[in-house]
Amino acid sequence: xxxxxxxxxVLSALLATTASLxxxxxxxxxxxxxLAKFAPFIEWPQSAFAGPAAPLTICILGPDPxxxxxxxxxxxxxxxxHPLVARRMTALDPAVTCQILFSKDEALAEQxxxxxxxxxxxxxxxxxxxAHGMISFLVIDNHVRFDVDEAAxxxxxxxxxxKLLGLxxxxxxxxxx
Amino acid sequence: MMRxxxxxPVLAALAAAGFLLAAGILMARYEDRLYTDQxxxxxxxxxxxxxxxxxxxxxxxxxxxxxxxxxxxxxxPELLAAGVFDEQGRRIAxxxxxxxxxxxxxxxxxxxxxxxxxVPVSQNGAALGTVFLRAAAxxxxxxxxxxxxxxxxxxxxxxVIAVLSFSQSALSRRAEQLSQVNRQLQAEMRERARTEExxxxxxxxxxxxQLSGGIAHDFNNLIMIAKGNLRLLRKRLxxxxxxxxxxxxSVEEALDRAAHLTQRILAFSRRQPLTPEPIRLSGxxxxxxxxxxxxxxxxxxIETRLDAAWWTRCDVNQMENxxxxxxxxxxxxxxxxxxxxxxxxxxxxxxxxxxxxxxxxGDYVALSLRDTGAGMSEDVKSRAVDPFFxxxxxxxxxxxxxxxxxxxxxxxxxxxxxxxxxxxxxxITLYMPRTLPRTEEAV
Numbered sequence: 001x002x003x004x005x006x007x008x009x010v011l012s013a014l015l016a017t018t019a020s021l022x023x024x025x026x027x028x029x030x031x032x033x034x035l036a037k038f039a040p041f042i043e044w045p046q047s048a049f050a051g052p053a054a055p056l057t058i059c060i061l062g063p064d065p066x067x068x069x070x071x072x073x074x075x076x077x078x079x080x081x082h083p084l085v086a087r088r089m090t091a092l093d094p095a096v097t098c099q100i101l102f103s104k105d106e107a108l109a110e111q112x113x114x115x116x117x118x119x120x121x122x123x124x125x126x127x128x129x130x131a132h133g134m135i136s137f138l139v140i141d142n143h144v145r146f147d148v149d150e151a152a153x154x155x156x157x158x159x160x161x162x163k164l165l166g167l168x169x170x171x172x173x174x175x176x177x
Numbered sequence: 178m179m180r181x182x183x184x185x186p187v188l189a190a191l192a193a194a195g196f197l198l199a200a201g202i203l204m205a206r207y208e209d210r211l212y213t214d215q216x217x218x219x220x221x222x223x224x225x226x227x228x229x230x231x232x233x234x235x236x237x238x239x240x241x242x243x244x245x246x247x248x249x250x251x252x253x254p255e256l257l258a259a260g261v262f263d264e265q266g267r268r269i270a271x272x273x274x275x276x277x278x279x280x281x282x283x284x285x286x287x288x289x290x291x292x293x294x295x296v297p298v299s300q301n302g303a304a305l306g307t308v309f310l311r312a313a314a315x316x317x318x319x320x321x322x323x324x325x326x327x328x329x330x331x332x333x334x335x336x337v338i339a340v341l342s343f344s345q346s347a348l349s350r351r352a353e354q355l356s357q358v359n360r361q362l363q364a365e366m367r368e369r370a371r372t373e374e375x376x377x378x379x380x381x382x383x384x385x386x387q388l389s390g391g392i393a394h395d396f397n398n399l400i401m402i403a404k405g406n407l408r409l410l411r412k413r414l415x416x417x418x419x420x421x422x423x424x425x426x427s428v429e430e431a432l433d434r435a436a437h438l439t440q441r442i443l444a445f446s447r448r449q450p451l452t453p454e455p456i457r458l459s460g461x462x463x464x465x466x467x468x469x470x471x472x473x474x475x476x477x478x479i480e481t482r483l484d485a486a487w488w489t490r491c492d493v494n495q496m497e498n499x500x501x502x503x504x505x506x507x508x509x510x511x512x513x514x515x516x517x518x519x520x521x522x523x524x525x526x527x528x529x530x531x532x533x534x535x536x537x538x539g540d541y542v543a544l545s546l547r548d549t550g551a552g553m554s555e556d557v558k559s560r561a562v563d564p565f566f567x568x569x570x571x572x573x574x575x576x577x578x579x580x581x582x583x584x585x586x587x588x589x590x591x592x593x594x595x596x597x598x599x600x601x602x603x604x605i606t607l608y609m610p611r612t613l614p615r616t617e618e619a620v
Contacts, residue, residue, distance in 0.1 A: 030238070037236040040300035080301050146237075163233035163300070167242055 024065075030144045031137055032066040032073050035102055035124060038135065039079040041164035045157040048099055048120040049082065056082035059098035061089050061112055062105035065126075100124060106131060120156045134158070138169060145169040190342045194335035201327045208323070213314050216255070217292050220312040223250065224296040228308040231261050235269060235298050235306040243270035250310075257291055258311040264304060282309040290314045375534040378559075385564055386584060390446025393439040400436050404429065442564070444495065444581040451492040451588060455614050458496075458544045459483035459521045465497060469504045469519070476514035477507075485521035489542045489609035491589045499585055502578040503546045503605050509569060510550030510603060518547040523611070530608060531594035540611035541591070547604040553597040561595055582607070 039056055049056075056079050060066070074084040087096065091108070092115055101116065103109040104126035113131055116123055123133030127144075136147045149172040153160050165171050227246060234243035243261045247270045250256055260271040260279040271278040282295045291311050298306040411417075411425050443449040462483055470479055500519075507517045521544050529536035553561060560566045564580040582605075586593045590610045597603035 034237055037303070037305070040303040040305075041233060041236070078302055161233070161300075163230075164237075167233045167237050167239050 027139065027144060028065045029069055031126070032070040034137075034144065034146065035066075035100070036070065036073040036077060036084065038100060038122065038124070038164070039077075039082075039084060041161040042122055042153075043159040043161070044099055044122075045120050048097075048158075050097070053081045053083075055085040056099045057085045057087050057097060058100040058102065059087045059089055059096065061092065061101055061103040062108040064088050065104055101133075102126070103133075104129070109133070118156060120158055122153070122158060134160075140169065148172065190335065190338040193338045194331065197331045197334045201331050205324060205327050209320075213287060213292070216312060216314060217287065217294070220256075220292050220294045220310050221296070223253070223256070223312075224294045224308050224310045227259070227261070227310070228296045228298045231270070231308065232298050232300045232305055235261060235263050236300065238263070238269065240269050246270070247272055253312075255313045256310065257313055258309075260309040261298070261306065262309065263306040266307075269306070279309055279311070282307040283311075287314065371532060372534070375532045378532075379534040382562065382580075382583070386446035389442050389564060393442035393446065397436065397439045397443070400432050400439065404432050404436075407432070438577075441577045441581045444498075444585050446584060449495070449585075449588075451495060451585075453490045453492050453589065455488045455490050455612055456493055456496070457485070457488055458542050458609065459485050461493065461496060462500065462519055462521060462544070465500060468497075468501065472501060473504055473508040473517060477511055478516045480516060480518045482518065482520040482522075485523050485542045485544070487523045487540065487542045487611045488614045489591075490612040491591075491609060492585075495585050499582040499607070500544075500546075502582060506578055506605075507546055507548035507550065507603070510548050510552075515549035515602075517549075518545075520545050520547070524608070526608065530592060530606070531596070533592045533594065536592070541608040542611055543606055543608050545604055545606040547602060549602045552599045552601045552603055553595070554599055558595055558597055562593070579605075 035058065039058075058074065060070070064070075071086055074086055077084040082099075087098065089096065092112060098121050100122045101112055102124040103112055106129050109123075109125050109129055109131040113123055113125075113133060122135065125131050125133040125136045127137040127139050129136070132147065132149060134149045134153045136149075138145055138147060146168055147170045148160060148165055148168040150160055150165065151172050227250060230246045231243045233239070234246065247259050247261060250259055251272055251274075257275065258271070258273040258279055260282060261269045262282050263269055266281055268278070268280060273279070283293045285295050286293050291313055294310045294312070296308050296310075297304055298308055407425055407429055411422065414421055414425075440449060462481060466479075466481070473479065504517065504519075511517075521542060523540070524543050525540050526536075527538050557568060562579050562583040564577055566580075583593050586607050586609070592608040594606045594608070595603065596606070
């Protein structure tokens with residue numbers, strides 16, 4: 001028990017130090033990793049894709065806080081038969097189909113949420129925003145966590161794995177709406 | 178004999194025990210293998226369950242959630258260690274029952290009595306990390322208990338076989354001893370019957386000998402008185418008249434024949450006065466050659482094989498008598514002609530030759546006469562030496578020849594045997610005790 005306790009103390013101390021040293025860069029590195037890993041835990045309706053091997057597009061709307069780190073994280077990754085692709089947009093484009101849409105800009109996020117309300121797109125909002133997508137980041141005790149709005153996902157036939165729900169900080173249950 | 182009888186069941190017991198042991202070891206190995214396979218399968222399943230469970234925690238770096246899943250596994254006492262690693266190989270969660278928590282996923286396999294299983298963590302085809310489990314192959318006490326059971330089983334089996342085979346060998350040993358004793362007993366009974374028969378024969382001869390000897394002795398004295406008085410009568414006859422002298426001669430001749438008869442009876446009854454002297458029988462037979470040839474006649478061939486060099490001691494006149502008598506017997510057995518073989522040889526006897534009573538082992542000179550005649554039936558043979566027993570027609574034989582020879586040989590310390598069968602001829606052998614020559618004129 002003692003070594004484990006010691007280990008966790010050292011680890012948390014280490015984490016805390018690094019977090020405070022380079023908070024924003026580390027924070028967005030973690031968020032980038034998370035964003036890249038959501039896809040396997042989410043099931044879209046078939047209509048969400050152009051074909052069985054069509055790419056799964058992760059759109060970044062507005063300012064990009066991740067940089068090339070994110071491209072590195074999704075390089076070569078696949079969700080089933082769908083290769084992961086990143087797409088950066090300054091404004092909503094109806095011609096572009098996204099499966100995951102991230103925004104850290106309050107106004108663009110609000111707009112996107114309204115726009116995507118009936119489409120099978122997983123909206124992800126950054127921490128500190130008033131707008132909350134299906135998944136919304138938040139930072140607790142220097143740890144990046146996320147809330148899940150399961151009800152919103154269910155309404156557009158998106159199924160979020162219980163494994164992901166289990167890790168969420170808070171879950172807006174389906175049927176609560 | 179004892180060795181093979183003893184070692185065969187022991188060998189069988191050993192072989193059976195060995196077989197049991199081998200079978201037991203094979204069974205134990207097989208069971209081990211089966212158990213290990215099962216354990217590998219179980220561990221694999223657990224690893225897969227853990228991998229599926231911790232996918233989210235690995236993906237989103239949630240050490241606490243991962244550790245909770247790992248801790249749930251510690252309820253399984255056979256699980257020795259576990260580790261959850263992300264794709265970069267960093268450990269997110271882990272535990273170890275003894276020793277350090279694994280710092281990196283090992284390879285799947287079975288070594289050093291524990292089972293290692295590494296299973297990738299993936300979600301919908303996306304590789305996220307690795308789960309590593311280490312399980313005990315089999316609890317030591319369970320294995321020991323199993324082996325003790327096996328050893329007990331084998332020991333009991335071997336013990337049972339050993340006890341069975343030992344009792345079996347003891348039984349057969351006893352049976353063998355019994356049958357051996359039985360054989361010995363039967364041999365002794367046969368020997369005893371033979372000895373009794375010989376003794377009875379000897380007693381009979383003794384009794385007949387005493388009886389006839391006594392009569393012959395008295396009779397001889399009476400003959401001597403008669404002869405003496407005849408001699409006196411012949412002297413007193415004055416003048417000597419031819420006619421009475423002729424009568425006297427006739428009576429004297431008859432008395433001589435009677436005296437001769439009594440002599441033979443006395444010889445048989447071993448009461449005749451003997452004057453034994455050292456003699457070589459080979460020489461005696463050679464000296465008698467002409468006499469014997471004359472006695473047996475033309476149409477019987479005589480062959481002599483005189484190999485004896487030792488000396489014996491007997492009354493030479495009587496021995497001549499015996500040889501002549503036997504030769505005449507042989508002649509009478511071969512009316513159509515044949516061959517008479519007279520042989521002498523030196524022999525050291527350790528066992529009685531034939532059915533003779535009172536045998537003493539030692540050196541003997543054997544003299545045998547073999548004819549190629551009709552031979553004797555068993556019945557005739559058994560009575561051959563009885564006095565007055567004869568197979569010759571009435572008036573042809575006295576029945577005293579063989580019995581006289583028998584009596585003489587016995588009186589001289591020797592033995593007489595008869596070897597004969599119908600159609601096989603007859604061989605009479607005299608065994609005369611060896612003696613040392615008086616002078617150095619030997620060989």
